[in-house]
Amino acid sequence: MKYLLLIYFQEQNLAEAERQACYDESRQLAQDLAAKGQFVAASPLQPTALATSVRVRDGKRLVTDGPFAETREQLGGYYLIDVPDLDHAMAAAERIPMARKGTVEVRPLIELEGLPQ
Structure with missing residues (x-):
């Protein structure tokens, strides 16, 4: 069965060195999952400041800069x-x-x- 692992954290509280260490550890986890045939995909996301939200109301597209909701933690990446x-x-x-x-x-x-596959 496929599962999406959604990673939430406070992106502004992560120093660059911590971010790079996280990437290194995440790559190793992806390699470990791949070795077991369990890895499908994974990726960190760009900061929420670069997000765009799209809604359609009454047949018209509404575009808003930023994430869908203001929350304490932001969606920062995923594993499939x-x-x-x-x-x-x-x-x-x-x-x-x-x-x-x-x-x-x-x-x-x-x-x-x-x-499609």
Whole structure:
């Protein structure tokens, strides 16, 4: 089953050296998951200052700079994994470096048939 691990943290509280150490540890986690055939994708996100939110109301596109909601923690990255069950997904989530400073939300995917590979 595929799970999306959404990584939330306070992006302004992360020094550049901490960010680079997090990237290094995250690359190792991705390699470990890939060795088990469980890695699908992962990536950090650019800061929320570069985000754009799009809504459609009454057939018209509304564009807003910034993230959808003001929150204490921001979405900073993700892993997409394919593991046997929730226990395996949580085991991967606890290895994500930002789980020690923020929150990792574990969400199972609904796999729709007919989508491109």
